[in-house]
Amino acid sequence: MNNLVNKKTLVELSTLAALPFEPEKSKATLDALNEVLALVGQMQSLDVSNVRPLAHPLERHQSLRADAVTETVDPDALSQNAPHYEAGLYFVPKVIE
Amino acid sequence: MNLDFATLTDLQKALRNRAVSATELTQHYLTRIDALDPTLNSFISVQAEAALAAAGRADERFAQGDTRPLTGIPIAQKDIFCLQGQKTTAGSKMLSQFIAPYTATCSEKLAHAGAITLGKTNMDEFAMGSSNENSYFGAVHNPWNPQLIPGGSSGGSAAAVAAGLCAASTGTDTGGSIRQPAAMCGLTGLKPTYGRISRWGMIAFASSLDQAGPMARTAQDAAILLEHMAGHDPRDSTSLNEPVPRFSEGLDNSIRGLRIGVCREFFTEGLDPAVERSIREALAVYESLGATLVDISLPHTPYSVSAYYVIAPAECSANLARFDGIRYGYRCSDPENLQDLYQRSRGEGFGEEVKKRILVGTFALSAGYFDAFYARAQKIRRRIKEDFVNAFEHVDVIAGPTAPTPAFPLGEKASNPVEMYLQDIYTISASLAGVPAMSIPAGLANGLPVGLQLIGNYLQEGPLLQAAHQFQQATHWHSLTPPEAL
Numbered sequence: 001m002n003n004l005v006n007k008k009t010l011v012e013l014s015t016l017a018a019l020p021f022e023p024e025k026s027k028a029t030l031d032a033l034n035e036v037l038a039l040v041g042q043m044q045s046l047d048v049s050n051v052r053p054l055a056h057p058l059e060r061h062q063s064l065r066a067d068a069v070t071e072t073v074d075p076d077a078l079s080q081n082a083p084h085y086e087a088g089l090y091f092v093p094k095v096i097e
Numbered sequence: 098m099n100l101d102f103a104t105l106t107d108l109q110k111a112l113r114n115r116a117v118s119a120t121e122l123t124q125h126y127l128t129r130i131d132a133l134d135p136t137l138n139s140f141i142s143v144q145a146e147a148a149l150a151a152a153g154r155a156d157e158r159f160a161q162g163d164t165r166p167l168t169g170i171p172i173a174q175k176d177i178f179c180l181q182g183q184k185t186t187a188g189s190k191m192l193s194q195f196i197a198p199y200t201a202t203c204s205e206k207l208a209h210a211g212a213i214t215l216g217k218t219n220m221d222e223f224a225m226g227s228s229n230e231n232s233y234f235g236a237v238h239n240p241w242n243p244q245l246i247p248g249g250s251s252g253g254s255a256a257a258v259a260a261g262l263c264a265a266s267t268g269t270d271t272g273g274s275i276r277q278p279a280a281m282c283g284l285t286g287l288k289p290t291y292g293r294i295s296r297w298g299m300i301a302f303a304s305s306l307d308q309a310g311p312m313a314r315t316a317q318d319a320a321i322l323l324e325h326m327a328g329h330d331p332r333d334s335t336s337l338n339e340p341v342p343r344f345s346e347g348l349d350n351s352i353r354g355l356r357i358g359v360c361r362e363f364f365t366e367g368l369d370p371a372v373e374r375s376i377r378e379a380l381a382v383y384e385s386l387g388a389t390l391v392d393i394s395l396p397h398t399p400y401s402v403s404a405y406y407v408i409a410p411a412e413c414s415a416n417l418a419r420f421d422g423i424r425y426g427y428r429c430s431d432p433e434n435l436q437d438l439y440q441r442s443r444g445e446g447f448g449e450e451v452k453k454r455i456l457v458g459t460f461a462l463s464a465g466y467f468d469a470f471y472a473r474a475q476k477i478r479r480r481i482k483e484d485f486v487n488a489f490e491h492v493d494v495i496a497g498p499t500a501p502t503p504a505f506p507l508g509e510k511a512s513n514p515v516e517m518y519l520q521d522i523y524t525i526s527a528s529l530a531g532v533p534a535m536s537i538p539a540g541l542a543n544g545l546p547v548g549l550q551l552i553g554n555y556l557q558e559g560p561l562l563q564a565a566h567q568f569q570q571a572t573h574w575h576s577l578t579p580p581e582a583l
Contacts, residue, residue, distance in 0.1 A: 004466075016459050017455050018436075018439040019440060019447075019455065019456065020440040020441055020444035032453050033453065033456055033460070035515055036410075036453070036514065039403055040407050042399075043403040044469070046400055048473055048476035048477060053479065054479035055305060055475060057306075057482060057530055058292060062334040063331070063336075073198055078198050081425035081426070082425060083427075090424060092435055093433070093435055093437075094434075095434075
C-alpha cells in the first residue's frame, strides 16, 4: 500500500489532534504513521459487505439513569490540579485581542 | 513462613491465625520494595505511611474479630486507578503531578474488602505498550532477568508481584496488558468479561476495550480478588448489571469432560518453538486431567491486530482530547495564545507512542477515511466476535499461547513498532470480542516463564478460573520464583 500520510496530511492531522507539527521530526513521524497504517491496511483484504459494525462487544445498550445530581465533588479538590486557577476561574491566555 | 512469595490465600490464613500481623506483613513488603525496587522500577509511588496506618487498623480489626475477606492483605495498584488524594499519573508526564479527587470504584471495593494499598505501579503511558518502556517514569525491569522487559502495559504490577513486593496487584487490559505481562513474569492474570469490573475512576485509553483485572500468583488468588473487584456500578454506563458469582468456590471441582478448543490460528509462524513446546505440554496435562482437546478455528484472528490498531487509537484520540493543559494536567510555559497552549501542552506532556496513536486515531476518524478504516474495523470486530460465539457452541474453553515469545531484552523492539504490536497477536481477539481471558504459568522457555492463555465464554470467568486452578493443582509452574540473584 502506498503511504497514506504525507507531510500535508500530517500538518492537518496535527491541527485536528491539537498536537504541534514539528518539522524536524516530521520524517520520523510520517514513517511511523505509515508503518502502522500499512499494518492496519491488512484488513482491507477482507470482504465485510453486509456486516454491521460492532461498537459494544456485548451489544448491550448503555444503562441510563435519571438526570439528577447524585454526588458533588469539592471544587477545591478539583481545582488543585489546574495549572492556573484563581477566584473560581480557570485562567487561559487572552483569547480576544 | 516465607512471606516473600506467599499466596494471598496463605496470607489470609496466616493473618487469621495471627502467625503474622498486618503491620509486620506490610513492613515486610515495604522493606523489600526499598531493597529491590531501585533495580526493578516497578512502583511510581509508594504510600508507606498510609499503608502502615491501614495495617494498624487491620490489626485492630483482627484483635476485635471484625475482619473482612482481604483485611490486612497488602496489594499494589496500577497507576491508572484514581485513589483520592494520591498521585495518579497513568505513567505520563501529562499527569505527573495529578492528585486524584476521587477513588476508582474497583479500588474502593478492594479497600472495602480490607486490602491495603502499598503503592501505585509503573505502566506504559496511558496503557499504550507491550514492554513497559513507554513510561515517563522509566522502563520496568523483569525480576527474572533485569535486562529483560516485564511485558506491558501492566508491567509494574507484574514485576512487583513476581518479585514478591506485594501479595497481588491490579492491572488493566485493553489488548493484552494484563495477560502478556503476567505471561512474561510467571503470574496468573485475568481480564474479565468487558463490563464485569467498573471502569469508573480508571483513566481511559480505549473505552470499548479497557477492562480491569487481578494479577496474582495463583488462579485461586485471582478468583478471590475478582470477587471483590467485580459488580455493577451505576457510575459506569457500560458496567454489566449481572450477579457476581463466588468465583473462589467450585475451583476444586474436576474438569473431567471439559472441552478445550485448540485454536489453529494461534500456532502459526512467529510462535517461538520453545513457547509452543510448553503450550503443547500444558495441553497434554489437561488431557491427563480428563479434558478433551478439540481442534477449532477462529478464522478472523489474522485480522485482529489490524482492526485493533484502528479501534484502539480512534478511541484513544477521543479520550485523550480531554488533556488540554487547562483544567488539570501539564501546561507548557509561556503560551503565546490558546492554540499554542493546547498544542505545546499536549506535545510536551505526551510521549511519542501516545502522540503516534492519537494521530493514527485522528486519521482513522477523519472525513474520507472513516468508512475505510474505523467502520471497517468495527465490522471486522463483529466477525471476530462471531468466531468466538460459534466456537463456544462446541467448546467450553479455548487454549493457546499468551504471547509469541518469552520476555525479550529492553530496547530490542523499541525501533520496530510493528514487531512490538505483534506481541499481542494472541490476546487482542478476546479483547475485541469482550470475552474473559487469562494467562497462567505453563513452563519455561530458555529459563523464562511461558504463559498459557485460556479464553472463556461471556461471563464464564468461573469455569475459566476452575480450569486454571485444576492445572495449577497438577503442575508447579505457578510456584516458580525469579532466581535468587535478585
